[in-house]
Amino acid sequence: MPHESLTLVLPAYNEEARLGPALDELFAWLHGPGRQALPLPVHVVVVDDGSSDGTADLVRARPEAAAGELELLPVPHGGKGAAVRAGMLHAAGDLVVFADADMATPPDQLVPLVAALETADAAYGSRIQPDGSDMRASQPAWRRALGRTFHLLASVWVVGPVQDTQCGFKGFRREAARDVFARQKITSIVFDVEVIFLVRRRGYAFRVVPIRWTDVRGSRMHPGFRLALRVAWDLFRTPLVHRDVRRARAGSPAA
Numbered sequence: 001m002p003h004e005s006l007t008l009v010l011p012a013y014n015e016e017a018r019l020g021p022a023l024d025e026l027f028a029w030l031h032g033p034g035r036q037a038l039p040l041p042v043h044v045v046v047v048d049d050g051s052s053d054g055t056a057d058l059v060r061a062r063p064e065a066a067a068g069e070l071e072l073l074p075v076p077h078g079g080k081g082a083a084v085r086a087g088m089l090h091a092a093g094d095l096v097v098f099a100d101a102d103m104a105t106p107p108d109q110l111v112p113l114v115a116a117l118e119t120a121d122a123a124y125g126s127r128i129q130p131d132g133s134d135m136r137a138s139q140p141a142w143r144r145a146l147g148r149t150f151h152l153l154a155s156v157w158v159v160g161p162v163q164d165t166q167c168g169f170k171g172f173r174r175e176a177a178r179d180v181f182a183r184q185k186i187t188s189i190v191f192d193v194e195v196i197f198l199v200r201r202r203g204y205a206f207r208v209v210p211i212r213w214t215d216v217r218g219s220r221m222h223p224g225f226r227l228a229l230r231v232a233w234d235l236f237r238t239p240l241v242h243r244d245v246r247r248a249r250a251g252s253p254a255a
Contacts, residue, residue: 006042006114007093011083012101013049016058018216022103027064029107037111044070046101047087050077081184081191088172088181097171102216105169109211113171121176121204124162124196125169125211162208165193169211176204179248185241190234197238203247 008026012019023044030042046059056072064070075086084098095117099105105125116123128134166189172180179202186194199206 003040003094003114003117005093006038006040006095006097006110007091008042008044008110009047009084009087009091009096009098010044010101011047011049011080011087011098012051012055013077013080013083014051014053014055015101016051016053016055018102019046019055020058022101023059023062023064023070025103026107027069030069034107034110037108038114040114042069042110043091043093045073045087045091046070047083047090048072048074049080049083050075079187080189081187081194084191085181085184085187088177091174091177094174095171096174096177098168100168100216104216105167105211105213109169112209112211113169116207116209117171117173119205120207121173122180122199122206123171124164124206124208125167125213126164126208127167127211127213128164129210162196164208165196167211167213168192169213170195176202180204183242183245186234186238188230188234190231190238193235194238194242198242198245201242201245201247 010019010022015022026044030038034042044064046055048056048059056074059065059070059072062070065072073087073090075083088096088098095114097110097113109125113123113125170192176199180195180198183198184191184194196206
């Protein structure tokens with residue numbers, strides 16, 4: 001059965017400077033080439049993660065908000081994982097996708113992600129291409145080194161063969177999204193790993209989709225001992241906090 005609607009969730013924390021151009025790009029594509037490439041209604045939800053700048057006012061003032069295409073969902077500041085969880089559980093579309101608010105993944109990449117959801121319950125964007133090239137090569141050297149270390153730990157303990165766990169572009173069928181994100185407990189940057197773990201644990205079908213991506217500078221991640229400790233702890237505890245989660249029954253995500 002064809003899907004009838006899509007909700008796009010954009011978590012945002014103090015994104016006043018980058019969000020306006022990103023929304024311009026997104027809606028220009030949705031109102032232009034996207035009408036034929038993605039022929040289903042798209043509702044955009046910006047989850048304002050307790051921003052202290054003009055992020056919320058920017059969203060409210062957009063013409064798409066008045067037209068009902070764009071919604072602001074304000075939540076107390078809890079980190080990206082908490083904002084994504086709030087948006088995914090709030091979403092009403094048959095398909096639910098979350099993406100970075102800076103549009104590092106261009107809007108047209110929704111097309112292959114949605115296509116993958118015709119045969120899968122979840123689809124993960126990947127910056128690693130079929131020829132083995134990695135679009136993350138444009139990142140600073142320290143980000144690449146941290147990423148390699150993170151993936152080594154995550155693959156052994158939690159996610160198995162998924163190579164690009166941290167790509168901020170993932171899609172789900174609504175039923176799977178509600179089941180998985182209702183169980184999500186981790187709100188740090190490790191939340192992507194937890195989500196992938198829960199999809200596998202529940203037995204949902206998933207696909208990895210190579211996508212285009214650009215490193216948009218302005219990251220608020222500050223590497224240091226405290227962050228490394230938090231990441232290590234969250235990776236370690238992910239399988240433990242979900243040890244009682246059982247495989248979903250066919251046709252039902254009941255526990």
